[in-house]
Amino acid sequence: MVSLFLEIIFCMGIANFAKNLLLLKAPFVDIHAHNGDDPGNIRIRNLFPDQAGEALDRAGENSLFSVGFHPWYITENPVLEDWENSLQEPANHINVIAIGEAGLDKVAKTPWEWQEKVFNMQISLSEKLGKPMIIHCVKAWQEVLKTRNDQNAAQPWIMHGFNGSMELAGQFLEAGCYLSFGEFLFRENSKAARIFSDLANERIFLETDDNGLTIKEVYARAARLKGMDMDELRETIYQNFKTVFGKKP
Numbered sequence: 561m562v563s564l565f566l567e568i569i570f571c572m573g574i575a576n577f578a579k580n581l582l583l584l585k586a587p588f589v590d591i592h593a594h595n596g597d598d599p600g601n602i603r604i605r606n607l608f609p610d611q612a613g614e615a616l617d618r619a620g621e622n623s624l625f626s627v628g629f630h631p632w633y634i635t636e637n638p639v640l641e642d643w644e645n646s647l648q649e650p651a652n653h654i655n656v657i658a659i660g661e662a663g664l665d666k667v668a669k670t671p672w673e674w675q676e677k678v679f680n681m682q683i684s685l686s687e688k689l690g691k692p693m694i695i696h697c698v699k700a701w702q703e704v705l706k707t708r709n710d711q712n713a714a715q716p717w718i719m720h721g722f723n724g725s726m727e728l729a730g731q732f733l734e735a736g737c738y739l740s741f742g743e744f745l746f747r748e749n750s751k752a753a754r755i756f757s758d759l760a761n762e763r764i765f766l767e768t769d770d771n772g773l774t775i776k777e778v779y780a781r782a783a784r785l786k787g788m789d790m791d792e793l794r795e796t797i798y799q800n801f802k803t804v805f806g807k808k809p
């Protein structure tokens with residue numbers, strides 16, 4: 561009888577221990593996404609300024625956003641003052657924790673000069689508000705690095721959808737940037753998939769962007785490429801999130 565009693569106590573102990581372990585697991589962090597919340601996990605949903613007001617009005621307490629002008633959608637020669645005014649209000653919102661996606665794109669039809677003007681304006685705002693940036697960069701790596709340098713930007717920049725060489729990755733890390741990975745990790749021969757295992761764990765993020773993957777699938781792929789335990793990867797990326805975004809949430 562006593563031994564049965566002890567056994568029950570022992571089992572309850574194990575159950576509690578397992579429950580605690582479960583609760584202690586770090587949330588998944590999706591650093592750049594284009595759709596709704598992922599309850600229990602962290603997701604930074606990207607908004608364009610013209611849709612931001614409505615989304616922010618409806619936002620739950622734990623919803624997180626980035627807001628910014630994407631270089632593809634600069635369809636007129638921007639009057640910077642007006643553009644900045646329309647970005648100010650959503651950018652100041654407490655649930656908006658990053659500026660972006662913003663950046664430079666050599667494949668986009670948008671004139672280069674317009675892209676640069678809008679990118680520079682957003683960098684100034686990011687510095688002024690103390691909010692990091694989510695960067696969109698297509699075939700303009702050196703230009704983005706030079707801009708960061710010229711503007712003396714001190715906020716962390718997260719290079720979303722990174723797919724460059726190790727040498728390039730090194731340049732961005734040295735400049736104080738973070739690298740975020742998503743669908744390219746699934747392409748066996750992509751640069752991203754090839755360099756990923758050698759990158760410093762404390763400078764990486766993962767994302768779903770708009771490619772239909774779930775963040776869990778991206779984590780599973782990343783853990784396999786890194787030869788890392790899933791829980792360890794969750795903890796690592798959660799720590800990176802806290803490093804870049806402070807205590808929020």
Ligand SMILES: [Zn+2]
Binds near residue numbers: 770
């Ligand atoms: Zn995106």
